[in-house]
Amino acid sequence: MAGTLIKGGYLMTQEGIKKDWGIRIEGNRIVEAAPNDLLMKRVPENCKVLDASDRLVSPGFVNGHMHMYGVLSHGITVEALVTEFSSFLEDFWWPYVEDRMDHELVEKTTRWACVEMIKSGITTFMDVLEGPNSIPGALEVEAKVVHQAGLRGILTFEACERMNKENGQLGLKENADLVRKYHQSESLVQGMMSIHTLFTADREYVVQAKELAQELGCDIHMHLSESVYEPNWTLSKYGKRPVDIYEELGYMGPNVVASQGVQLEPHEIDIIAKRGAKLVHMPLSNCEVGGGVAPVPDCLAKGIKVGLGTDGYVNSFFEVMRGAFLIHKAYRQDPQVMPAKDVYRMATSLGAEVLGYQDLGKLEPGCLADMITIKMDTPTPINEHNVYDQLVLFRNPSDVVDVMVNGNLVMENGKLLTLDEEQAKAEIRESADQFWKGNK
Template identity: 30%
Template sequence: MAWLIAHGIVCTMEDPPRVIEDGAVAVEGDRIAMVGPTAEVRARYPEAEVLDARGQLVLPGSICAHTHFYGAFARGMPLHDEPPTNFPHILRRLWWRLDRALDEKAVRLSTLVCLIDAIRHGTTTLIDHHASPSCIDGSLDIIAEAVLEAGLRACLCYEVTDRNGPEGARAGIRENTRFIRQVQRWRATGDPRGDLLAASFGLHASFTVGPETMAQAVAEAQALGVGFHIHVAEDAADEGHSLTIYGVRTVERLAREGVLGPQTLCAHCVHVDTREIDLLARTRSKVSHQPRSNMNNAVGVAPVGAMRAAGVTVGLGNDGFSNNMFAEMKAAYLVHKVHARDPRAMGAEEVLAMAYRENARIAALFWPHPLGVIAPGAYADLILLDYRPYTPLTAANLPWHLIFGIDGSHVTTTICGGRILMKDRQLLTLDEERIAAEARAHAPIIWERFRAIAEAERG
């Protein structure tokens, strides 16, 4: 049975985008059936139930091409150490202690609070990269159950690494393999869980995955017919390690060992050189750009313009920052200008292309129908925003309204797969107050484990 969103300003985000004044979207099942002026759509579906947008913007749900649900408990947490002075310090003193402190309850709660944040800010598709070395087996199922409870769309993987010993590496490989096969069974049998959930094969980064573990992971992924989700050259230390140990730069090593390819997603790529960019393009590997995280970690600014000019698909992620992807768009727009000292760098059209068209190409690795666009046949992942433009809003100037006006705080209604998850800012699938209270109660337990790990490492 079809239902309609009517009387909205529909921004299709097609290439090129259209802006339909008094527009409507017809939804059948989990997909879009028709897009057009309200009068035309209502004439085609005269008996359909109508959700009146009342002049609000109607956009595709945002896509986040790289995130970390597991990092939620870091907010406000004391480090019990001197402030990190570089990226390796940040990893060792914060993230590699926090992930070891996580238990099953923390994995679940950290996922749920991130999903609440995503619904509130209109992010309906998230590509997650998980780590919890103290509870690896079944961890992706815990996350998957939370995603299904929320009603959002997510691609999951476990980051394989050697930093927790050979058994930890083997357990990470097993968890990826098990979950990928499970998703493949869901898809093959028409299980509805396979409509929302997808899987890739996670690797942490070149500098924490040795040749034996890498070869095992590549063999498993090739047998399963999937690609990888891996951090690449986020910091110069990754390149330095690869040159010292393997005699080649990071992307060259990953290409040589069979990690790169059209199904592989490389997060960051801040320090890639021209040869590595050429390898990313020739292997048709995808890249996600996380400007807020890169600024926060002081690792540098990725050569996004050069990668896109070479034909590399570069999307936009958040690396565990808030799931307000409109904030990520603004950061991308600004940081490249100040880095290049050129106001022409990273135009608003480029940011829109990354956030919608390029992210849609990345999402197409994992789901069979289009995302990030309002068009017949695309998934009905839609958001309504109470943004009231005080200058004309057209297809030509939409990118600048996105950068200088529209924000996740404007989102009033979030829909994923035709299901309304939030209406008029009221969450319908998750109890935010209860989940936040549970997380607050559990945070001191995780923080105490973190403190004990820090003390043990310092001896």
């Protein structure tokens, strides 16, 4: 195969940056990471050379928790007065947004969300579609658009019983059908089992979902203690905290991806660590819903794998990284917690591991060719000592120049190659205008 050779100004490796290094790609894999002069000496005939000598070559970012349909709510104004987390769900999110999703809205929100993610340097994501009236078939609508965008996506439907038990079963089937269709295939789209929370599903349903995931050989996801509401609810109903209930049900394990994990007690963190379950941290959306500040430093210290997610809220991954870097320092009054290097790992290699990928988030031979290039025209120099701070604190989506997924460029020199940005923006704006009128 001719492949692609990328000459970098800097190459971001697991050890740090290497000046004047690049990578060579054949098919969808990286086959070499070496100094540019060595790569150029043995460049294969007809190999495409991408000159990124004025840029930093980095692994693509991994968005561990996304609600693509959430873009529809950006800026929305409603009469509902949100006072705390349960109010956010019951008075706003469920009636005004989630319950009104249909296939057309799923398609258009997916397309615009993919535009936002590509431009932000996100190459892999896990999406949780919430929309009980959009099934069956909603995940296939998402899958079609994600394939067109050329992104690597794990697509799930948030199955629960808050509408009724029949809809709950339909949600489990929606996930199972997609898992079966793409499992063990080379498709960029994969499935995962997903449920909502303990307060929207009974214990038998939770066990059923877990057993179905085991039968399918896939991971399972849930929202966990996003605020004090779920712990208070389970303590009132069951006399136990959420993680204790999941542990009692035999649910916790290495194939569990728990999102949020904001209100966790130390013994719950110990259970998660002991069972090898994984977490995804959403620092910005946790602030927006008043959920609190997740004990991420404690989780990392216990060896728990923690990724980062946008939650479909602020979809700039640079903003999310900044949030993870800054919020914990303020909350703990300790400038040493959550160093930029740890945050960057959560956004790349560690985040990939959370989603079950061992060959993503690293620019090494044998790894999948998912990478981005980032401008280095910072007013202060980038070097081996400050590169993580420069990336996390002082770069933005406008600094992302090229985006490659699975060996294929989906953005080159700042121009999207797989999606029409202006058309996607126009159609989502029109849909949002009509959608918002329904709130009057």
